[in-house]
Amino acid sequence: MKKLILLTLSVLSQYSFGQDNTLWQNSIPMTKVIEWRRHIHQNPELSFQENKTSKYVADVLKSFGNIQVKQITKTSVIGILKGNSPGKTVAFRADMDALPIQEETGLPYASVNANVSHACGHDSHTAMLLGTAYTLSKMQKNLKGTVIFIFQHAEEKIPGGALDMIKTGELDSIEAFFGLHVMPLPVGIIGILPNGPASTASDSFFLTITGKSSHGSMPHLGVDPIVTGAELVNNLQTIVSRNVQPGNLAVLTVGKFQSGNAPNVIPERAELAATIRTTDPETRKLMETRIKSIVENTIKTNNASYQLDYVLGYPPIYNDEKLNALAKASAIKATGLDNVVDSPSITASEDFSYYKKIAPVCFVLLGVGNDAVNHNSKFTIDESAFLNGIKTEVQIILDFLNQ
Ligand SMILES: [Zn+2]
Ligand SMILES: [Zn+2]
Incomplete structure (x- = not known):
């Protein structure tokens, strides 16, 4: 999760600030949320191996008393909260997996698992959604419709956990999917991504x-x-600078180049790997075509041979316009105008995008401080941001069900 180039304060005078009942904000269990987050942080598990984490989440959800808990895949959990009156079905998704990174934060609750840590903040997503579930579970009497809390496994590893969950058919009744990701933005700021x-x-x-x-x-x-x-690495740089239409987003980073062991030996092989980020299907295809052509021609010219595996990853998230407007209004209502900013699209990718196969989706960001960047071994977050995260999640769900 990476870079935010520019943030502009929203001009949102069109939203009114009526006397909405926000008394529920007093029942957000912040102490518990931090306890849950630290437990998950200390005991991280890699993608597709979230056995203890999913069990922990299921147990916490069950303790709320009125949430139906299901494990629809081996290491994921969904919680279903049915309101007292019928209505729409909405989902909020958190991811639960950690990364193969040795934590170097020095935190008292740092990971106890070597080379595994929550360097992308999925521990906080999970804890905040538990807080949201708890808060809404106390409002069941007045709730119209159904809320499904999705605790997804394996966001960090292709093919991702979302597809597994979608394939079960258990999410088919959902009419809108919302998701949130922590980002290096000022603490407690909600970032509204573009439509x-x-x-x-x-x-x-x-x-x-x-x-x-x-x-x-x-x-x-x-x-x-x-x-x-x-x-080859140099030739590949010409794709973004010379082939991609200016204004279309494209990133190509060769992140791995390994070869040789000695100063006086020309080695047999070199291994390279790269990541390619795009937002529109045409540019995505162009990158693939040009990369394959440049690889072939450069290597041929040098009389070498090669093996190339081109792996298509997650598609872009397409934020639904109506849901995005609702999320923005909800975030302002719940946290105040000063805490909501318009954010440019992110050059990260997310398997949250796959939920669009079922219904419109909307992804928002939560600032947890600028200390470190996601996927860094020293990634830390300011837990005081959770309050605005949970307020926003609850308000989005309530507003969607009541609209
Ligand atoms: Zn990540
Ligand atoms: Zn992430």
Whole structure:
């Protein structure tokens, strides 16, 4: 989760601030939310392995007394809260998985699992949604419709957990999906993403270049995969600068380039891997076509051979215009005008995008401080932001059901 270029304060005078009943805000269980978050933070589990986390979440949900709890896949949980009167069905989704990163925060509740940590803040998503579920469970009497709390596994690992959950058919009755992600923004700020593409598609390639090993002093007898790879990395930079139409979002980052062990040996192979981010289908296809062509031609020119795996990842999130307007109004109602900003789309990707297969979706951001960036081993968050996160989640759900 990455970069926010520019934030502009919203001009939102069109929204009125009536005497909405926000007494429910007093029943948000902040102490508990922090306790849940720290427990999950300390005991992180990797994608598709969220066995203890899902059990913990299910137990907490059951303790609220009036939420039906189901484990519809091996390591995910849904909580169903039926209001006293019939109405629409809305879902809020949190993801629960951690990353293969050794935590270096020095926190007293830092991960006890080596090389696994909640460096993307999914611990806080889970804890906040539990807080939201608790708060709404106390309002069941006055609730119109059904709320489904989705605690999703495996957001961080392709093919992602969302598709597994969708395939069960258990989410088919949902009429709108909302989701929230913590971001390095000022604490407690709600970021409203644009209508339409709000995040990027995330594709990857994995490439092995095979040359011919030789003595470093006799390069003419070998085929150098390092020189070939270096040329390739540079050639790939021309796609964004020369082929993509200016204004269309495209990022290509070669994040892995490994080869060789000694200063005087031309190695046999080089391994490269890259991430590719786009928002529109045409640019996504263009990137794939140009990458494949440049890889083939550059490597051929250098008399090397190669194996290329091009992996299509998550599509972009398409924020529904109506849901986005509702989320913005709800966030302002719940947290105040000063706490809501318009955010540009993010160059991160999310399998939350897949829920659009069932119903319109809307994704919002929550600022948890600017100390560190998601996926960094020192990623920390300011827990005081949770209050605005939960207020916004509850208000969005209430407003959707009451509209
Ligand atoms: Zn992440
Ligand atoms: Zn994340």
